[in-house]
Amino acid sequence: MVAFKATSAKVFGLKDNKSILPYLLLIPGLLWLALFFIVPIFSLGQMSTKVPGAQTGEFVQGYRFANYIDAFNASTEQFLRSFLYGILATIIALAIAYPLAYAIAFKSGRFKNILLVLVVAPFFVSFLLRTIAWKQILGEEGPVVSVLRTLHLISDTTSITSSAFAVVTGLAYNFLPFMTLPLYASLERIDPRTLEAAGDLYANGFTTFRKVTVPLSMPGVVAGTLLTFIPAAGDYINATILGSPSNKMLGNVIEARFFKIVDYPAAAALSFTLMAAILVLVTLYIRKAGTEELL
Amino acid sequence: MKQISKWFSKNLIRIYAFLAFTYLFIPVLYTFIFSFNDSRKTNLIWKGFTLDKWKNPCGAPDICNALGNSFVIGLTATAISTILGTLIAFALGRYKFRGRSTTNLLIFLPMATPEIVLGASLLTMFVNLGINTSMFTAIIAHVMFCISFVVVTVKARVASLDPRLEQAAMDLYANEWQTFRRVTLPLVAPGIAAAALLAFSLSFDDFIITNFTAGTVNTFPRFVYVSAGRGIPAQANVIGSAMFFLALFIVIAGQIFSSRRKAKI
Amino acid sequence: MAVDASTSARGDLVLKNLTKSYGDFNAVDDLSLVIPKGSFFALLGPSGCGKTTTLRMVAGLEEPTSGSIFVGETDITDMKPYRRPVNTVFQNYALFPHLTIYENIAFGLRRRGISEAEVKTAVDKVLNLIELPQLATRKPNQLSGGQQQRIAVARAIVNRPALLLLDEPLGALDLKLRRQMQIELKWIQTEIGITFVHVTHDQEEAMTMADTIAVMNKGKIEQMGTPEELYDSPKTSFVANFLGQSNLIPGEVSGNDGDNLIVDLFGTKVAVPKARSSAQGKSVLVGIRPEKFRIAAEGKSTHGNVLTGGVVSDVSYIGVSTQYQVEMPSGKELMVFEQNDDDEEMLRKGAKVVLSWEPTFTFALDGSENAAAGSH
Numbered sequence A: 001m002v003a004f005k006a007t008s009a010k011v012f013g014l015k016d017n018k019s020i021l022p023y024l025l026l027i028p029g030l031l032w033l034a035l036f037f038i039v040p041i042f043s044l045g046q047m048s049t050k051v052p053g054a055q056t057g058e059f060v061q062g063y064r065f066a067n068y069i070d071a072f073n074a075s076t077e078q079f080l081r082s083f084l085y086g087i088l089a090t091i092i093a094l095a096i097a098y099p100l101a102y103a104i105a106f107k108s109g110r111f112k113n114i115l116l117v118l119v120v121a122p123f124f125v126s127f128l129l130r131t132i133a134w135k136q137i138l139g140e141e142g143p144v145v146s147v148l149r150t151l152h153l154i155s156d157t158t159s160i161t162s163s164a165f166a167v168v169t170g171l172a173y174n175f176l177p178f179m180t181l182p183l184y185a186s187l188e189r190i191d192p193r194t195l196e197a198a199g200d201l202y203a204n205g206f207t208t209f210r211k212v213t214v215p216l217s218m219p220g221v222v223a224g225t226l227l228t229f230i231p232a233a234g235d236y237i238n239a240t241i242l243g244s245p246s247n248k249m250l251g252n253v254i255e256a257r258f259f260k261i262v263d264y265p266a267a268a269a270l271s272f273t274l275m276a277a278i279l280v281l282v283t284l285y286i287r288k289a290g291t292e293e294l295l
Numbered sequence B: 001m002k003q004i005s006k007w008f009s010k011n012l013i014r015i016y017a018f019l020a021f022t023y024l025f026i027p028v029l030y031t032f033i034f035s036f037n038d039s040r041k042t043n044l045i046w047k048g049f050t051l052d053k054w055k056n057p058c059g060a061p062d063i064c065n066a067l068g069n070s071f072v073i074g075l076t077a078t079a080i081s082t083i084l085g086t087l088i089a090f091a092l093g094r095y096k097f098r099g100r101s102t103t104n105l106l107i108f109l110p111m112a113t114p115e116i117v118l119g120a121s122l123l124t125m126f127v128n129l130g131i132n133t134s135m136f137t138a139i140i141a142h143v144m145f146c147i148s149f150v151v152v153t154v155k156a157r158v159a160s161l162d163p164r165l166e167q168a169a170m171d172l173y174a175n176e177w178q179t180f181r182r183v184t185l186p187l188v189a190p191g192i193a194a195a196a197l198l199a200f201s202l203s204f205d206d207f208i209i210t211n212f213t214a215g216t217v218n219t220f221p222r223f224v225y226v227s228a229g230r231g232i233p234a235q236a237n238v239i240g241s242a243m244f245f246l247a248l249f250i251v252i253a254g255q256i257f258s259s260r261r262k263a264k265i
Numbered sequence C: 001m002a003v004d005a006s007t008s009a010r011g012d013l014v015l016k017n018l019t020k021s022y023g024d025f026n027a028v029d030d031l032s033l034v035i036p037k038g039s040f041f042a043l044l045g046p047s048g049c050g051k052t053t054t055l056r057m058v059a060g061l062e063e064p065t066s067g068s069i070f071v072g073e074t075d076i077t078d079m080k081p082y083r084r085p086v087n088t089v090f091q092n093y094a095l096f097p098h099l100t101i102y103e104n105i106a107f108g109l110r111r112r113g114i115s116e117a118e119v120k121t122a123v124d125k126v127l128n129l130i131e132l133p134q135l136a137t138r139k140p141n142q143l144s145g146g147q148q149q150r151i152a153v154a155r156a157i158v159n160r161p162a163l164l165l166l167d168e169p170l171g172a173l174d175l176k177l178r179r180q181m182q183i184e185l186k187w188i189q190t191e192i193g194i195t196f197v198h199v200t201h202d203q204e205e206a207m208t209m210a211d212t213i214a215v216m217n218k219g220k221i222e223q224m225g226t227p228e229e230l231y232d233s234p235k236t237s238f239v240a241n242f243l244g245q246s247n248l249i250p251g252e253v254s255g256n257d258g259d260n261l262i263v264d265l266f267g268t269k270v271a272v273p274k275a276r277s278s279a280q281g282k283s284v285l286v287g288i289r290p291e292k293f294r295i296a297a298e299g300k301s302t303h304g305n306v307l308t309g310g311v312v313s314d315v316s317y318i319g320v321s322t323q324y325q326v327e328m329p330s331g332k333e334l335m336v337f338e339q340n341d342d343d344e345e346m347l348r349k350g351a352k353v354v355l356s357w358e359p360t361f362t363f364a365l366d367g368s369e370n371a372a373a374g375s376h
Helices: A002-008 A021-048 A066-074 A076-106 A109-124 A127-138 A143-150 A164-174 A176-188 A192-200 A205-216 A218-234 A237-242 A250-259 A264-286 B002-010 B012-034 B063-094 B100-112 B115-129 B135-159 B163-171 B176-204 B208-213 B220-228 B234-262 C051-059 C101-111 C116-129 C145-157 C175-192 C203-209 C227-232 C237-242
Strands: A050-052 A059-061 C013-022 C025-035 C040-044 C066-071 C086-089 C163-167 C195-200 C212-217 C220-225 C247-257 C260-265 C268-273 C283-288 C294-297 C305-317 C321-327 C333-339 C352-357 C363-366
Touching: A021 A050, A021 A264, A021 B063, A021 B100, A021 B115, A021 B135, A050 A264, A066 A076, A066 A264, A076 A109, A076 A164, A076 A176, A076 A218, A076 A250, A076 A264, A076 B012, A109 A127, A109 A176, A109 B012, A109 B234, A127 A143, A127 A164, A127 A237, A127 B012, A127 B220, A127 B234, A164 A176, A164 A218, A164 A237, A176 A205, A176 A218, A192 A205, A205 A218, A218 A250, A218 A264, A218 B100, A218 B115, A237 A250, A250 A264, A250 B115, A250 B208, A264 B100, A264 B115, B002 B012, B012 B234, B063 B100, B063 B135, B063 B176, B063 B220, B063 B234, B100 B135, B115 B135, B115 B208, B135 B176, B135 B208, B163 B176, B163 C086, B176 B234, B208 B220, B220 B234, C013 C051, C025 C051, C025 C220, C040 C051, C040 C203, C051 C086, C051 C163, C051 C195, C086 C145, C101 C116, C101 C145, C116 C145, C145 C163, C145 C175, C175 C195, C175 C203, C195 C203, C203 C227, C212 C227, C212 C237, C220 C227, C220 C237, C237 C247, C237 C363, C247 C268, C247 C333, C260 C283, C268 C283, C268 C305, C268 C363, C294 C333, C305 C333, C321 C352
Parallel strands: C040 C195, C040 C212, C086 C163, C163 C195
Antiparallel strands: A050 A059, C013 C025, C013 C066, C212 C220, C247 C260, C247 C283, C260 C268, C283 C363, C294 C352, C305 C321, C305 C352, C321 C333
8 A cells, every 4th residue: 555655656747766566566467477478488398308208108308409300390291381371361361351441440430339349249159169160061061062063163072171271261260350450440540631631642542542541551460460370370270170181280280299199299399389480470570560569 | 324333333342341241240140040950969950940959058968067167267267367467557558667578578478379389388387397287277377368468458448548637636635546446447447347358258269278278177169179070069059159149248238338428418 | 534734724825946857957947936825826938938847846746856835834845736725727627537527526525525415515506606507417528628627627616725726728728718718717716716826828818817927938937927017017038029029129228317218229319217127237128019119101290219210011901900010220120010090091011111109118128138039
């Protein structure tokens, strides 16, 4: 209470001295993150260099960095596929979400709030249920396939599910609100008078869009693409439900190494590599905006 | 003809938005429809309309146990993460202190890490320490990944608070605690509520991290995943649809409530 | 929480050597001031002069670097804002958006532990004073700017503070409303007799409302006095230029004649009342307000102080008056406001004119003053 009184004086611009209150506020939460986010990462690193011990399921520290090379060689295909699917899904999500966000920001009038709720609402249904729903809608017994076959658009043997197409569109679908909302937020912030000014300066609709709207919406694009790519690259649910064994992503391999073949070091190495790769990409990307802006 | 094409090009983007919304809702609609399916073991083919599953949503074995666990984990994790996150948000939104950018980074990193890495690393740590995974470890994990989202949500609200309102309160004889209780907190409350709602939905819907850290404790998403192989029971559709309507109701009620507060006469 | 002894302190507001510095920069520089109890006092100055900082220090929202603040006998320098017998009307009103008008006004009273019955009486009374009793149950965002402004004043005065501080409260209002509020605020102050300290950059506002004005510049007080004193006898060029407009002409004192000084202006001799001169030595700046000049075509008869050889370089017809810019032989440009109250024809550009004025309207500043200071 005393600390609160003495130090909240700073808030109201009363005292310029240092106070401990902000640190008191931060410690519980940051401690939790330190213990349950930072420390586990170290555990992961530590596990990744272990070697099998005397008994099965037991691992001892061997500082075997070759684990990384072995794991990478064994799963190069899945590794690359994760990044490929992640990028494709992000591009598709961006293509779908951008006009949608634009429509809500500029063309929705008084329905704006309702539409925002409607964008998020489908995701109140568990994502597993939604993904399985897609599997059944696009699957062998589903309506889509039978219609397409009747119209002879696809042959009797091709199926939509169990394909890369299904996995990628599933990923794009699942992360659409993560793409749409940041896009909407930055489009919404654009002062419509800047667009009018562009028109006044001889730019037609398309040019205004290209030279004014798009650059001004860049913070939203950066945020949205990051929030989509990161979970998409690490996902394995879509691959399991909507794909075949030939569509397996790195996530599937890691899960398998944890629960089916108990090879914790390999799993840890792969997880660590995935995280490092994503962090590198994200850091390069973030050079465009400071961390404060992203938050 | 020219009229039609003119209307078309003017409303092109609205037409697109309509199609996009339809696309978004297709699986929701499908889930809802099939909750009425008179299915036996699998829920893949339409057999007939029935309200049975709605009358007896716990009919499928273990489904309500899983649902219950999801709620317990969700509510506990929401409570803890909302408190911890709100404290951090106040610190970041109000004070200057050294270590600000480090704090921002620490908040940002979990959001930038794929769930599988979060789950795998926690499991590894638990294995190293010889701790068995259980509901307890699941709650720990859920709080961890929810804190960042709470911070971001509340911080926005704290930062938009006009400091002069608090100065006015102090000018009107309210001491620091009274100012916080009567001015700051009521004005930040909507942000805290939104953060709590977000935290709960993230927790309830989580699969990957839960899969790694909950051990044998079944949650609703785990139940769905496991039964996906042999066909999820229609009761899962019932529960999924019910959660959808509940969430929709809460969000719309919140919107109406807040717009009424702002209503101009 | 019982009513605090300190919040009932009464008396003159005394600032002693008040300073607020940020590093090397002094926002408020060794300011000393006595504001008599019950007066309407204005702190006038351009943005950045330190007037708002001074006000906030009196309110307790900023901590002084050094110096002290007294209300009567009570030293309030180190007191928290909620202990001071001072209330503030903020520039953007700072009405609590989540509370009704009634609750906003009752806020200060309730914090001081006053009974609900007494609170109701006081709130109703003040709402009647500002003639807005019907707004009690509304929320601030449902009110117009002018209404919000009055509620902000009500919320402050209902606490019967020793001092009411107003931080440019009329800035956000349009001209007509502002004029109306100026009259209202003045009326409220006379009605309830609380000391008002009004901070503004608008010199017309200060002159209309205040009993006493202190003109501030760069953290210091340039001059303090009644509006008439400041306008008729400015002591620095800043005050001369900031309040209204002035023509400042450099000259040399060449002698004196009874109550007047004789000053040589580029060869012409003019009389300046000694009572209106703050010059220290021989070098002076002679000041004449533009509306005091009489302008006539060359050759016409004149009396009083006279300057010949002027040529009209610009004419602006403003309806109620005509503004002339006259270039003198020395190169100096003088401004003349002539009221359009006779049939005299407007003078044209290029016309040769003679300027004259009554000597009593002249003031003189020390020659070391910067003639351009404060002009806008």
